[in-house]
Amino acid sequence: MANLRPISRVVQGQRMKEGAGVTICRTVGTSMLRNLDPYLMLDELKLPAKAAFAGFPDHPHRGFETCSIMLEGKMEHRDSQGNHGVIGPGGIQWMTAGRGIVHSEMPGTTDGVLWGFQLWINLPKKDKMCKPRYQDYQATDIPVVESAPGASVRVMAGEHAGTAGPIKMRNPGLLMDVRLAAGANFTQEVPEGWNGFAYIYDGEGKVCGTKAQPEQALVLGPGDHVVATGGSGPSGLKFLLIAGKPIGEPIVQHGPFVMNTQDEIQQAFRDYQSGALQRPEDNPWKGEEL
Structure with a gap:
């Protein structure tokens, strides 16, 4: 690792409503940062559970993947394939929508705070119509690395x-x-050519020398590694580090459908309206082997 990735831009989160009127904070997927190939959207949900009770009722997806990460509270998933699961605190749900699914995400409790994130990840053209696949991990499934004094890293993907x-x-x-305590340091290799960003969700500090505060996405410039330092406050610095290899294909998005052409978007709407996305398949979540 020789070249530190500078922060090329800082994107402030924007409040908006999704689902049945639930307020979220969005960074990737706004007019300030429409997408960062392969990433399409990042939302943070942080509300009293009672204020989010209306949740995110049935809605379709096609052509991409979603990753839901819970910090506090529970979210319940149900879909048109008959699947059902609950993500608890620290849990993750990775859903490959592929050729299509209709699902709902509803609060699993009315007590305490509901705090989590949803990331949308594009799929290459060759995979957009793949069989849906589901990966469900609870907090105990996620390894935690104490790589330096005061530095704790939950490794969800990558190494x-x-x-x-x-x-x-x-x-x-x-x-x-x-998660960095005050003054703690973190270093991570991020391959040359990958796009990436750090989303700050608590505390303050510095990422690649740039001051970092909550509800900001810090977009990484060119280089091969990132560093971060926890601020002096009691919360230190907590953030999601997200990076991936760009797909480099046209992105045509209309609401919950993300394809390569407008014709493919129109076909997705026709399939949804005909009920094709709601028909159960045999063992849908097993999908193809990766």
Whole structure:
């Protein structure tokens, strides 16, 4: 590792409503940063559970993947294939929508705080119509690496200090939850040519020399590694580090459908309206081997 990745831009999160009127904070997927190939969107949900009770009722997806990460509270998943699961605190759900699925995400509790994230990841053209696949991990499935004094890293995908995360990805990438005490340091290799960003969700500090505060996405410039330091406050610095190999294909997005052409988007709408996305398949979540 020789070239530190500078921060090329800082994107402030924007408040908006999704689902049944639930307020979220969005960085990737706004007018300030429409996408960062292969990433399409990042939302943070942080509300009293009672304020988010309306949740995210049935809605379709096609052509990409979603990753839901919970810090606090529970989210319940149900879909048109008959699948059902609950993500608890620290849990992750990685869903490859592929050729299509209709699902709902609803709060699994009315107590306490509901705090988590949803990341949308594009699929290459060759995989957009693949069979849906589901990966469900609870907190105990995620390795935690204490790579330096005061530095704790939950490795969800990719590798940190020789420890690999459990998520199996179609497109090479990394996904980490980094938690630094005041003054603690973190270093991570991020391959040349990959796009990436750090999303700050608590505390303050510096990422690659740039001041970092909550509800900001710090976009990485060219280089081969990142560094971060926890600020002096009691929360230190906590952030998601997200990076991946660009796909380099046209992105045509209309709401919950992400394809390569407008004709493919129109076909997705026709398939949804005809009920094709709601028909159960045999063992849909087993999908193809990666």
